[in-house]
Amino acid sequence: MTVWDRPEPPTRPVPLDRERIVAAAIALADEGGLEAVSLRKVAARLDAGPMRLYGYISTKEELFDLMVDEVHAEILPEEQPGDWREVLRIRAHRTRQATRRHEWLADLLGGRPALGPNALAVTEATLAALDGLADLDTVLRAVETVSAYFTGAIRREIANLRAERATGLSKRDWQRASGPHLRRMLATGRFPALAKAVHDGTEVDAEASFATGLDWVLDAVAAKLAQPPA
Amino acid sequence: MTVWDRPEPPTRPVPLDRERIVAAAIALADEGGLEAVSLRKVAARLDAGPMRLYGYISTKEELFDLMVDEVHAEILPEEQPGDWREVLRIRAHRTRQATRRHEWLADLLGGRPALGPNALAVTEATLAALDGLADLDTVLRAVETVSAYFTGAIRREIANLRAERATGLSKRDWQRASGPHLRRMLATGRFPALAKAVHDGTEVDAEASFATGLDWVLDAVAAKLAQPPA
DNA sequence: TAATAGTTCAATACAGTATATCGCCATGAG
DNA sequence: CTCATGGCGATATACTGTATTGAACTATTA
Known part of the structure; x- marks a missing residue:
């Protein structure tokens, strides 16, 4: 057994804090949307068990509040x-x-x-x-x-x-073609003003x-x- | 055994439709908020198993869309x-x-x-x-x-x-006293304009x-x- | 130095979620 | 009466947030 395959010392876990937790949550949300944010995944990203987080936040809602505030910066x-x-x-x-x-x-x-x-x-x-x-x-x-x-x-x-x-x-085409659904709806003739708007409206960015x-x-x-x- | 305790015939389940499902979901949401709406509870309210709903809606999101549209009526x-x-x-x-x-x-x-x-x-x-x-x-x-x-x-x-x-x-008192949190924040003196607004603002309905x-x-x-x- | 108290963390547990799959049973047709 | 079909429900899977509990490590005290 050389030094190289000597097992890593039991990695003293990086100390956590709200900042790191919030940052991880934001990263997750940026990648996969809010629904991708689960306490388990946040914890995993920080090499921690899920329960570890509860020492720093008391509920998932609170985590969301912290995320929002972070962006306000x-x-x-x-x-x-x-x-x-x-x-x-x-x-x-x-x-x-x-x-x-x-x-x-x-x-x-x-x-x-x-x-x-x-x-x-x-x-x-x-x-x-x-x-x-x-x-x-x-x-x-x-x-x-x-x-x-x-x-x-x-x-x-x-x-x-x-x-x-x-x-x-694109928005134009989306409304024009949007699935069969909107098409059918507009084709009924029940929404003339809307149909005109969809048809004649310019696409503004x-x-x-x-x-x-x-x-x-x-x-x-x-x-x-x-x-x-x- | 009299007629009265003769067991009910195996209740032919009331046929479902989107309307009834949406109505049940709305009732649930009115009582307990959106988070109280689960497909299981909606189904239970209709004396049906959860999977039954998937014959009429294809996802929970779709159910939400239907609820929103119903209110638009x-x-x-x-x-x-x-x-x-x-x-x-x-x-x-x-x-x-x-x-x-x-x-x-x-x-x-x-x-x-x-x-x-x-x-x-x-x-x-x-x-x-x-x-x-x-x-x-x-x-x-x-x-x-x-x-x-x-x-x-x-x-x-x-x-x-x-x-x-x-x-x-009340809103006034809420902002005045709102937990220790806002109090502390305002007490720091870092938010003078806000403090003044909270203090002097009239409560308008x-x-x-x-x-x-x-x-x-x-x-x-x-x-x-x-x-x-x- | 030994023992003990305390704190911190992780594993397990629980109750709930949305949804996929599959087998049964009841109804219809022949 | 038999058979097929299709709707329905039970079961299964892979998650979720969170409570509880026990273990391991730290620091303190005798």
């Missing part, structure tokens, strides 16, 4: 522009980009209040940028309205993207349509912020 | 007003109300493209109301922007509602804040629809 920009409108626009776009990097985020977005440190930091930065522009309630409503928009828009975008991927078709809608909402918010408090 | 109003703005507003409010009756809908809203007959009918009605108001692409963006808003807003509302329920506190944000978005959309096509 990517969303928070390094430095903020002074213009409130730009702050909101950038936040929306960064959230969208983060979701494109981590598609599973779409499944979690808006599903639970985000109270982790990074999410709070994002909120803080947003509120700070709008502070004093109008009475507090108006400001809050402005922020919430914009967030509601981009949350919903991002979710829909990802939902469509997945549907396209599943059929391997997702980013542009996201940005356009966002600008509309920002316009609306600007108008309300400009009004003197009632 | 509640969302589609009997008769539409002529005013496009009212049409959009009513659709938003009806979606919100449906989600309050079926909270689990919040978990599914926007998660997948809604292509069932009822969902298509809702879309059809909406598009019909906006037909001709502007060029098609603008109309589509208008509809999508409004949908994105109310989807996101409804999800957040339900998320908050659940969080409040979990702690048994969910419906009013939903309606206000919706009006803002509708204002924005109105402005864009009014503009002559570029």
